[in-house]
Amino acid sequence: MIETLVIPLIKIVIVLNAVLVSVTYMVLLERKVIAWVQVRLGPMRVGPYGVLQPVADAIKLMIKEDITPTRADRWVFTAAPIIVMVPALIVFAVIPFGSEVELFGRTIPLYITDINVGLLYIVSVASIGVYGIILAGWSSNSKYPLLASLRASAQLISYEVAVTMTLVSLVLMGGTLSMVGFVHAQHEAGVWFLFAQPVAFVVFFIGGLAETNRAPFDMPEAEQELTGGFHTEYSGMRFALFFLAEYANMIVVSAVGVTLFLGGWLRPFANVGALAFLDLVPSWIWFLGKTFVFLYVFLWIRATLPRYRYDQLMRLGWKVLIPIAIANVVVTGALRVLL
Amino acid sequence: MGEAIAFYTLAALILGFAVLVVSAKSTVHSVLFLVLTFLFVAALYVTLQAEFLAVIQVLVYAGGIVVLYLFVVMLVNLKRQPETHADPHRRSRLGLALSGLVLAELAAIAMYGSASSPAASGAASAPEVTAMGGNVEQVGWLLYTDYLIPFELASMLLLVAMIGAIVLAKREL
Amino acid sequence: MTEITPTHYMLLSAALFMIGVIGVMVRRNIIIILMSIELILNAVNINLVAYAAEQQNVVGQVFALFVVAVAAAEAAVGLGIILAFYRNKETVNIDEMNLMRW
Numbered sequence: 373m374i375e376t377l378v379i380p381l382i383k384i385v386i387v388l389n390a391v392l393v394s395v396t397y398m399v400l401l402e403r404k405v406i407a408w409v410q411v412r413l414g415p416m417r418v419g420p421y422g423v424l425q426p427v428a429d430a431i432k433l434m435i436k437e438d439i440t441p442t443r444a445d446r447w448v449f450t451a452a453p454i455i456v457m458v459p460a461l462i463v464f465a466v467i468p469f470g471s472e473v474e475l476f477g478r479t480i481p482l483y484i485t486d487i488n489v490g491l492l493y494i495v496s497v498a499s500i501g502v503y504g505i506i507l508a509g510w511s512s513n514s515k516y517p518l519l520a521s522l523r524a525s526a527q528l529i530s531y532e533v534a535v536t537m538t539l540v541s542l543v544l545m546g547g548t549l550s551m552v553g554f555v556h557a558q559h560e561a562g563v564w565f566l567f568a569q570p571v572a573f574v575v576f577f578i579g580g581l582a583e584t585n586r587a588p589f590d591m592p593e594a595e596q597e598l599t600g601g602f603h604t605e606y607s608g609m610r611f612a613l614f615f616l617a618e619y620a621n622m623i624v625v626s627a628v629g630v631t632l633f634l635g636g637w638l639r640p641f642a643n644v645g646a647l648a649f650l651d652l653v654p655s656w657i658w659f660l661g662k663t664f665v666f667l668y669v670f671l672w673i674r675a676t677l678p679r680y681r682y683d684q685l686m687r688l689g690w691k692v693l694i695p696i697a698i699a700n701v702v703v704t705g706a707l708r709v710l711l
Numbered sequence: 712m713g714e715a716i717a718f719y720t721l722a723a724l725i726l727g728f729a730v731l732v733v734s735a736k737s738t739v740h741s742v743l744f745l746v747l748t749f750l751f752v753a754a755l756y757v758t759l760q761a762e763f764l765a766v767i768q769v770l771v772y773a774g775g776i777v778v779l780y781l782f783v784v785m786l787v788n789l790k791r792q793p794e795t796h797a798d799p800h801r802r803s804r805l806g807l808a809l810s811g812l813v814l815a816e817l818a819a820i821a822m823y824g825s826a827s828s829p830a831a832s833g834a835a836s837a838p839e840v841t842a843m844g845g846n847v848e849q850v851g852w853l854l855y856t857d858y859l860i861p862f863e864l865a866s867m868l869l870l871v872a873m874i875g876a877i878v879l880a881k882r883e884l
Numbered sequence: 885m886t887e888i889t890p891t892h893y894m895l896l897s898a899a900l901f902m903i904g905v906i907g908v909m910v911r912r913n914i915i916i917i918l919m920s921i922e923l924i925l926n927a928v929n930i931n932l933v934a935y936a937a938e939q940q941n942v943v944g945q946v947f948a949l950f951v952v953a954v955a956a957a958e959a960a961v962g963l964g965i966i967l968a969f970y971r972n973k974e975t976v977n978i979d980e981m982n983l984m985r986w
Contacts, residue, residue, distance in 0.1 A: 496770035499775065745922065767952060814899060869957050
């Protein structure tokens, strides 16, 4: 009873709180990083060095007036932000944050659950997230959001194919579909899959950028295009949900990338005994550190690269990334059979 | 006991949302109810120990096919109003009567036929398949040994369907 | 009634099948008709998976997987046909799709 109900509930509460707090502070981090790249300081007024800026943002968004367009479809209009946010959060149920920890005499694994189709679960939940975007644009009953949402969802489903193909080649390397199994497979192989599958990592990273609508693929939500994209008609807390869902998706892609390519919670050189002093650092700190590095690269790219035009974006997805990913699967399969 | 609660809840939800699919006034609402039906069918597969099929159901059906339906509905709805109920009631009453008859017949067959259920043993591949690990390994093993040719044919079918859909929907070749 | 036998699943599958058949017969919007066909296919899948679970043999699940693949192909081509027709005749009501009637 305790194992099956109470402990997972506590873990869920901790993970949800941690994710939501990190998402709000990601906003501040992004503004700071972009500011430093542009040789300025970013938010500095609210709190010391601008640390309380997310609190101010949250209060502002919550007290804003909640407008629903007159002829919009009210149920779908209200449900769309929820449909975008929920998949971003429930993916955290299968991500392993660390190996094991000893508390109150029990050995508690640091993941909420480990299903044997974990990787497919993540991909399928991500494909549900597309609905929120389509429905947000449609239910606004207005031309610009509808066209922007069709563009955004077309972008998402195109890059989903490329990302899923890279995950297939990873499954060939790891031999399992469960996320915890991937970390163990990297431990046994002695090498992070980043070095075994560099092409897959590059394709996954670019696909992850496009899946989360991040620059340079953020055409659907840029203010200069289509008057603000699919969340034009949303204001107040509902807009905040879209905003937060995007950052939550970023954290999801980083966490999944870290688990699959960067060894999850393993320390660097996990099989080398001479470096065992690195084990003093707990496994979840390694995981969080690697995720943070991943996230920082996301922000760095946003600050640096210009935006892709829509047809360039679709050409890149269909004509470049998908053939490369499929070729990667074929080569990986051939090498696994021959070696 | 828990299994019974799960089954009856999921069955009620599946049938409820299926009825809403067929009877909703706005096409987009129909599509949304279809997504919910598929999600609950996937949950039913999980209770039947078919996890791989459950995630494939969500990934392919709910996350792929219905997105396609939603796109087409929106492209078609751009100029027209949502479909109003222009059905003559005579046709719907006749349809309901006939379907009720067939359903009663199927129920009778199911309940009285199960009294003498054939205790058929599984296919010859059952013993070695269950020696595999989980559900995914079992399905994969069957797909790549006994049913390899249907597997390849299915991929050919999907390729042909993809080309056909592109050719049909393009504006100019 | 607390023992869930394959008969229960078969009744659920039959009911879902009939709801799909009602949808095909009664509605006039071609997209809703295609969605009712998807309901029919799902009903068949439920039946296959239930018997696969009862006989502890995953052949039923493999069959259901093929049904999903074929349904995907059929949905893609069907919607392509609808789009091509809509571009010519501006309607999705099957009562008006009578170009080849005598």
